[in-house]
Amino acid sequence: MTIKKIVGSVVLTSALILSACGNGEGESTTDGGNNTSDNGNGSSEPITLTMFHADLAQSDGFDNPVAQEITERTGVQLDISYPVGGDDLEAIALMIGSGDFPDLIFGKGGLNQLIDSGGVLALDDLIEERGDNLKAMYGDQLDRLRNSLDDPSIYHVGTAGVENQVLETSGTMMLQTGMLRDLGYPEIKTLEDYENAIVEFLEENPTTEDGEEWYPMVLSGADWRWLITVGDPASFVSGFSGDGQWYVEEETGEATYKFQREEFREYFRWLNGMNAKGLLDPESFTHTHDTYISKLSSGRVLGIADQDWNIGSAEAALRAEGNEWGLWAPLPVTLNEDTAPLVTRDYGFTGSTGISISADSDHIDEAFDFLDWMASEEAQILTNWGVEGINYEIIDGKRVQLDEDRENAQTNSNYSFETGIGQYIHPFPQWGTAAVDSNGQSISRTTEEDIRTNFAESELETLEAYDANIWVDLFPAADELGIPNHGRAWEIPLPTGSQVNIIQQRADDYTTQKVTEAILTDPDNFDNVWDEMLAELESMNIDQANEEMSEIINRRIELWGGAE
Amino acid sequence: MSRFYYTDSGFVMFLLKALSVNIYLTKERLKVITMESAKVIDVEKQSQIKARQKQMPKKKLTWKIIKQQKLLIIMSIPFVVWLAIFAYTPLLGWIVAFQDYRPQNGFLGSDWVGLQHFTALFNDSLFYRALRNTIGMGGLGLIFGTGTAISFALLLNELRFTRFKKFTQTVSYLPHFVSWVVVANLVTTMLSNTGVVNNILQFLNLTDSPINFMARPDMFWGIVTGAEVWKSTGWNAIIYLAAMTSISEEMYEAAHVDGANRFQKMWHITLPSIKPIIIILMIMSIGNIINIGFERQMLLGNNIVADAAIVIEKYALDYGIGMFRYSFGTAIGIFKSVISIVLIFTFNTIAKKTSDISII
Numbered sequence: 001m002t003i004k005k006i007v008g009s010v011v012l013t014s015a016l017i018l019s020a021c022g023n024g025e026g027e028s029t030t031d032g033g034n035n036t037s038d039n040g041n042g043s044s045e046p047i048t049l050t051m052f053h054a055d056l057a058q059s060d061g062f063d064n065p066v067a068q069e070i071t072e073r074t075g076v077q078l079d080i081s082y083p084v085g086g087d088d089l090e091a092i093a094l095m096i097g098s099g100d101f102p103d104l105i106f107g108k109g110g111l112n113q114l115i116d117s118g119g120v121l122a123l124d125d126l127i128e129e130r131g132d133n134l135k136a137m138y139g140d141q142l143d144r145l146r147n148s149l150d151d152p153s154i155y156h157v158g159t160a161g162v163e164n165q166v167l168e169t170s171g172t173m174m175l176q177t178g179m180l181r182d183l184g185y186p187e188i189k190t191l192e193d194y195e196n197a198i199v200e201f202l203e204e205n206p207t208t209e210d211g212e213e214w215y216p217m218v219l220s221g222a223d224w225r226w227l228i229t230v231g232d233p234a235s236f237v238s239g240f241s242g243d244g245q246w247y248v249e250e251e252t253g254e255a256t257y258k259f260q261r262e263e264f265r266e267y268f269r270w271l272n273g274m275n276a277k278g279l280l281d282p283e284s285f286t287h288t289h290d291t292y293i294s295k296l297s298s299g300r301v302l303g304i305a306d307q308d309w310n311i312g313s314a315e316a317a318l319r320a321e322g323n324e325w326g327l328w329a330p331l332p333v334t335l336n337e338d339t340a341p342l343v344t345r346d347y348g349f350t351g352s353t354g355i356s357i358s359a360d361s362d363h364i365d366e367a368f369d370f371l372d373w374m375a376s377e378e379a380q381i382l383t384n385w386g387v388e389g390i391n392y393e394i395i396d397g398k399r400v401q402l403d404e405d406r407e408n409a410q411t412n413s414n415y416s417f418e419t420g421i422g423q424y425i426h427p428f429p430q431w432g433t434a435a436v437d438s439n440g441q442s443i444s445r446t447t448e449e450d451i452r453t454n455f456a457e458s459e460l461e462t463l464e465a466y467d468a469n470i471w472v473d474l475f476p477a478a479d480e481l482g483i484p485n486h487g488r489a490w491e492i493p494l495p496t497g498s499q500v501n502i503i504q505q506r507a508d509d510y511t512t513q514k515v516t517e518a519i520l521t522d523p524d525n526f527d528n529v530w531d532e533m534l535a536e537l538e539s540m541n542i543d544q545a546n547e548e549m550s551e552i553i554n555r556r557i558e559l560w561g562g563a564e
Numbered sequence: 565m566s567r568f569y570y571t572d573s574g575f576v577m578f579l580l581k582a583l584s585v586n587i588y589l590t591k592e593r594l595k596v597i598t599m600e601s602a603k604v605i606d607v608e609k610q611s612q613i614k615a616r617q618k619q620m621p622k623k624k625l626t627w628k629i630i631k632q633q634k635l636l637i638i639m640s641i642p643f644v645v646w647l648a649i650f651a652y653t654p655l656l657g658w659i660v661a662f663q664d665y666r667p668q669n670g671f672l673g674s675d676w677v678g679l680q681h682f683t684a685l686f687n688d689s690l691f692y693r694a695l696r697n698t699i700g701m702g703g704l705g706l707i708f709g710t711g712t713a714i715s716f717a718l719l720l721n722e723l724r725f726t727r728f729k730k731f732t733q734t735v736s737y738l739p740h741f742v743s744w745v746v747v748a749n750l751v752t753t754m755l756s757n758t759g760v761v762n763n764i765l766q767f768l769n770l771t772d773s774p775i776n777f778m779a780r781p782d783m784f785w786g787i788v789t790g791a792e793v794w795k796s797t798g799w800n801a802i803i804y805l806a807a808m809t810s811i812s813e814e815m816y817e818a819a820h821v822d823g824a825n826r827f828q829k830m831w832h833i834t835l836p837s838i839k840p841i842i843i844i845l846m847i848m849s850i851g852n853i854i855n856i857g858f859e860r861q862m863l864l865g866n867n868i869v870a871d872a873a874i875v876i877e878k879y880a881l882d883y884g885i886g887m888f889r890y891s892f893g894t895a896i897g898i899f900k901s902v903i904s905i906v907l908i909f910t911f912n913t914i915a916k917k918t919s920d921i922s923i924i
Contacts, residue, residue, distance in 0.1 A: 087881075087886060089886050089887070089888075090881060090885055090886045092888075093885045093886065093887075093888050093890070094885065096667045096888070097667055097885075097890060099667065110888075113888050116666070116668060117666070117667050117668045118668045221866075221867055222866035222867060223866070223867075226867050282757060282776055282779075283756060283757055283776070285779065285866055285867055285868050286752070286756070286776060286778035286779050286866050286868065287752070287756065288749060288752060290749070291752075291753075291756070496666070496888060501887050502883070502887060502889075505882065505883065505886075505887060506690070506883075509690075509870065509882075512867045512870070513867050513868070513870040513871060516867045516868050517868070520779075520868070
């Protein structure tokens with residue numbers, strides 16, 4: 001009898017435990033379901049839409065003033081998740097693998113895989129029925145949102161702005177304004193000029209006023225930033241368009257893996273020389289991003305080559321400390337006098353990836369209406385300018401940024417997270433820098449006057465010496481450079497199962513390492529290392545990737561309506 | 565919802581869980597160990613029993629036995645079910661390694677491709693480099709990790725001043741709780757051109773110009789192992805210390821009477837007494853030398869040392885799931901499991917042959 005009792009109790013307890021677990025899960029899911037459906041019905045309570053944001057690098061609680069204003073006007077609260085490890089493709093792959101999609105997905109390079117997996121919704125009908133704001137925004141550019149020739153539906157809206165003007169440069173070679181001043185603002189067009197300027201300056205000023213060493217040139221090549229401070233500047237210096245890891249022959253749409261180009265050999269030979277002469281910081285390829293930024297913030301760095309958004313915190317630090325002459329001037333440096341830098345190029349509307357709506361979302365209509373609202377003039381002014389009275393005021397019918405907000409924007413590296421301004425422009429549908437609202441005012445806060453108001457004294461003086469108003473004036477004008485028919489190669493989401501993906505990853509991993517070796521090697525050995533790299537690239541089947549990429553680009557040109 | 569792409573709080577929860585599991589495991593280990601060391605004392609008896617067991621013919625499984633043991637069987641059912649659900653059911657997913665798996669087609673709708681993914685894997689030179697690095701760094705970590713932990717435990721055990729001993733023990737296992745992100749930053753800062761290590765070397769005139777440690781592929785394995793040893797020595801020593809406390813005081817007293825000095829006591833009493841634990845822990849961790857993770861390599865690595873820093877798991881991440889190649893990633897996973905099992909069995913057999921201690 002006792003045995004039976006014990007057996008009974010054991011069975012009972014295990015059953016209880018199991019059912020308890022089951023209940024727990026069941027309850028929590030139904031709870032969640034109830035909550036959301038309640039919210040959906042009640043108009044006063046905001047509904048929460050989940051969203052994945054591939055480009056976000058830190059948590060955004062959607063609680064800053066702009067976000068609160070968005071919630072107030074639309075009744076939508078966003079719950080934004082982001083790829084913690086920084087790799088958005090892995091996050092997307094796991095999302096597809098688990099079949100667990102948020103309501104709104106900014107899939108970036110993983111868009112095609114999302115479409116293939118059936119996880120995202122075709123938006124054509126919704127846009128046709130009720131997407132008035134979206135239709136007004138995209139106009140005849142709507143075709144550029146289409147997926148492919150075989151499946152010409154629209155699965156996303158957003159990213160790049162519609163109607164652009166180029167007012168800012170990014171990613172070029174830069175020199176310190178203080179150094180240019182001391183040298184009497186020499187003309188700097190080629191790599192040779194760039195190097196000579198540094199050498200000449202160091203001869204006159206071996207150390208800073210405090211007796212500390214200068215950093216002649218610093219790169220950030222230890223992690224993925226290698227691509228923007230080593231790889232991309234090479235493209236700009238070589239006069240290539242901003243096609244990422246590719247060089248595209250625009251007449252034929254033919255793509256080449258850019259490290260196979262001879263121009264690159266020349267750029268890196270120069271960098272190799274810089275290293276051999278001790279002009280390149282030896283820690284360029286080993287220091288962490290934080291160390292890099294702290295070096296830049298010291299005001300002792302003469303030359304860099306980086307994207308604006310990567311050095312924003314260093315610039316903010318320099319400004320905050322009143323060390324304005326430590327800021328850098330972007331310069332149109334190229335391999336030789338005959339090469340034109342294409343940094344200021346207008347690529348047309350390039351939104352080949354953007355926000356999609358999950359096919360099994362419970363809130364498809366709300367999500368779509370939200371995206372459509374984000375394309376409205378009201379929303380665009382809110383996300384660009386912030387809240388009236390807090391960030392700007394209206395004087396004589398015109399929006400004017402408040403002074404304290406301007407100062408905050410320049411010195412606070414967390415500005416967009418705290419105020420929400422600029423935080424919800426990308427990757428949502430957005431007007432470009434050239435767009436104006438119904439009163440004829442610029443929708444974007446970035447205008448030429450605005451840029452000039454934001455400049456430090458050092459920048460204004462440097463510009464004046466070079467006879468320019470803003471930095472882009474130093475570069476060829478955008479309308480001289482033409483608009484490429486394919487947009488930008490790196491933005492094209494690659495088809496699932498394409499070999500390009502695999503070969504390019506191998507080649508990228510290999511070149512980051514091998515080019516670094518080439519830079520650091522003895523100058524006599526440079527050509528050996530470079531030839532070795534070219535041979536190895538061949539053996540990785542890079543030609544096959546080139547071919548496939550050319551085909552992808554040609555299909556893109558066809559989809560976008562051919563040559564304009 | 566966000567189980568796989570971490571939100572903030574999700575990630576923190578994940579860490580907490582990982583931590584509690586870790587602590588739990590350690591507790592379990594300690595239990596096992598104290599039980600084991602109780603057995604150690606009469607090793608002779610044990611081997612006698614074993615010998616007897618070997619002579620006994622295998623009992624046949626009959627209804628009678630099942631009836632006799634039904635209570636035990638019923639009691640074990642929840643655990644067997646647990647094991648089946650959480651350890652064996654997921655293995656069904658291995659079939660995707662033999663398919664060209666696309667999530668939208670599901671397990672049954674995807675095309676079968678046989679061993680294609682394995683062939684691709686074995687034809688990739690990068691895979692062999694990753695394998696070499698993994699086993700190299702895993703092996704070094706195991707050897708030096710265990711070596712330092714045992715030596716540290718031995719020395720600590722000899723301390724007679726209890727307060728100091730406790731204090732040292734606490735301080736020494738604290739690095740275990742420091743995240744690899746922080747450790748990697750500490751290491752790179754210390755080893756940078758203007759870092760402490762180079763300052764000392766230059767002050768002592770051992771080098772003329774600073775050594776750029778982080779830019780030397782030949783030093784990378786060493787740096788990773790060093791960082792790991794620094795981080796885990798104190799923590800790993802806890803287990804050995806626990807084992808040492810259960811060694812009978814009488815043996816030391818007897819040795820003292822025989823005139824043994826401290827080192828002789830360590831060598832002839834302490835070490836042999838904890839030998840079973842050392843071997844068991846070795847067997848348990850040898851299967852894991854291929855599962856060393858990739859965070860320290862990723863955090864300490866850079867583009868110069870990339871060749872020495874790529875490990876299997878990073879490879880699987882970048883070339884498997886990072887490219888939506890679910891099947892390829894799974895193939896790598898299967899291969900890893902096979903290697904682990906082979907390693908465990910090999911070491912287990914060696915241990916059994918040489919010292920009559922085994923876990924399988």
